[in-house]
Amino acid sequence: MADLALYLGIALLGYIIGSKINISHKVLALTGKFQTAAIAVLVLAMGLRMGANQEVIKNIGSIGFYALVMTVFVLIFSVAALYIVRRLMGFDRYGMLGEGEVRDYSSSNNEGSAGINKMTVIIVIAVMCGMVAGYLLLKFYIEDFNSYDHIMGTIIKVGLCVLLLFVGIDLGFDGTVIEHFKKIGIRVVIVPVAVIIGSLAGAFVCGLVLPISIKEALSIGAGLGWYSLAPGIILEKGFVIASAISFIHNVLRELLSLVAIPFVAKKIGYLETVSLPGAAAMDVCLPIVEKATRSEIAVFSFISGVVLSAAVPILVPLMLSL
Template structure:
């Protein structure tokens, strides 16, 4: 909770500063490149942390396969759920209410997207490369440089926290420089709250289907799916219920959901829609993945992302115990 408050305050400060320098927006274009560099360093650190984690490496066998299947199925159903919710709410792929008025920014964005054709987004390639390099470095070098994983994990944790503080300040700065976010959010209103619940439903439906085809019970798979990407909480709750294998799958699934979210956010933004990107990371949409969502989409979607991640995080300690108690 403390970290969340810090992130919100820093984003608010960034927004305030950006709003005061809106007339010098062109001169502050360099912040976009700085943000990209910061994202790369953040993803590298996260990848190294995962690559050095023995628990992750040890679970790359059958549990890793189960977790990958669960993650892919849940991501697909989450995206479908957000897509359907967006259509019902009459919100376009850019996160704007559908109207007869033509939004120039949206038109420009669509033209740019179409002009790129079938090319793979550069940000996607950069993120994939950063994740792979981080995993390799973590697996091959961390134990040679640090006395223990705990030491490295502590340092990496602080580095990630500092990186998130910097990135969320920059996200706030971008929103302030843009100057349209508040007006656009007012137009969408409470509709934005529908999306995290759509993601939750999509995740649960995907988990239910996995429970029918994988060697874990439907109840266990529903509990795994209800983790919504929060890998430090859901596995512990499941383990306390005496479900060791399901806990391991939950841990790997939630790790994979965050990593695959980081990798595929730019691709989903380009090929499916901006709003659908918030379905990928689940609870991590409000912190770790928020800068990547904002960088790959727009300031409007950053608001969607934060609210979605916040609601999903609140649902995890409610849904997982309820499912296990049923």
């Protein structure tokens, strides 16, 4: 909760700065380039942290395969669920509500399509390099993993704060966020509900085809990308294998989302990008969503991440009690 308050405060500070200070488009373009560089550093730090984590490395095998299958199904079903909900609520593929509100985002999208592809490549390379470097550091250099993990965690948190500050500045500079959400109203909460339904539906299908029970599969899906909490709850109930699958699945959900967000934004829809990372939509993946879509979608992303984070400690024990 302390981290949530910190991230929200930083984003609000950025919003105030962006709305009060007259920022030229040239300066805004420079901040966009800085955001891309900061995202690369952040993702590299994530790779360094996970590559040095023995729990991740030792479970890359059959358990890793099950986790990968679950992640693919959960992502597909989550996107499908939000796609259906978006159409039912009357949003276009750019997240705009109603014909009278439609703006031409297609030209800016085409203009930035190369940038989006470039960002995806940067993210993939940064993650891979980070994980390889993290593994080598663990094998030949790191003596105290806990200290190393703490340092990486601090770097990631600082990087997130910097990125969220710039996301807030973008939102404030745009100046239409409050008006947009007055028009949308309570429908903003339907987005995380759709993500939950899609995640659980994908997990249920996996429970039918993988050598784990439906109960275990649903509890893994109910983790919603929160790899530091959900596996612990599952392990506490005595499901050791499911806990290991849950950990890797939630890590993979975050990593694959970083790569998939630009693609989904371009090919399917802006709102659907929010469904991919689950709980991480409010922090790690928020800058990627904002960069690949537009300012208002970042607000959807943050609210969805907050709601999903609050739902995890309720849903996981509930699924295990079935």
